[in-house]
Amino acid sequence: MVTAPTDKLVDCPALAALSVISGKWTTRILWVLREGSCDFGALRRALGGVSAKVLTDHLKALEAEGVILRRERSEAGVVHVSYAYSDYGRTLIPALDALGQWGLTHAARDRG
Amino acid sequence: MVTAPTDKLVDCPALAALSVISGKWTTRILWVLREGSCDFGALRRALGGVSAKVLTDHLKALEAEGVILRRERSEAGVVHVSYAYSDYGRTLIPALDALGQWGLTHAARDRG
Secondary structure, eight states: OOOOOSSOOOOOHHHHHHHHHOSTTHHHHHHHHTTOOEEHHHHHHHHOSOOHHHHHHHHHHHHHTTSEEEEEEEETTEEEEEEEEOHHHHTTHHHHHHHHHHHHHHHHHHHO | OOOOOSSOOOOOHHHHHHHHHOSTTHHHHHHHHTTOOEEHHHHHHHHOSOOHHHHHHHHHHHHHTTSEEEEEEEETTEEEEEEEEOHHHHTTHHHHHHHHHHHHHHHHHHHO
């Protein structure tokens, strides 16, 4: 059965989500933070090869979208900055997990 | 609790999926085909504004990934070409639907 979608589909909701989560570093940041709050240094090491400036810019963008929170904690006069999903950001995790699941299958299929 | 992910995360499975589904036209093609098989003309009208060449190239790329199938059907001497998800491609739909769901919420939140 060949169906011709009736209305001209300009706004594709999946694209709206992809505009927030896609990107070489953005997706990786979101992937790492699924494991829990993470300080800047640990995040940078986990991503391997990202500059501090690029990481800061990407974190600011995700913060502006309301997807992650930046927290500061003082300890013995030293300020520690960590990042975590906001409650709203956590609603992204099912989609990220579904993508991750498919990505693993796809990568295995490519090596198949 | 601040956790430092132990291993250096280079291969992010979600990125592997995004490399297949992301893109201004790619995501829209996959979104339209969720509704069923679609012939080239109807697909081009649904996407609005894509050139035949660009659409052809994107469809070939998705075909090469094994995500969609190209079918030919002859009718009164005229060959009709249509596209549809492969069985393997259909395994993407849950991730696309989860992205679409989040995208709708995010778009509404932006307009909020």
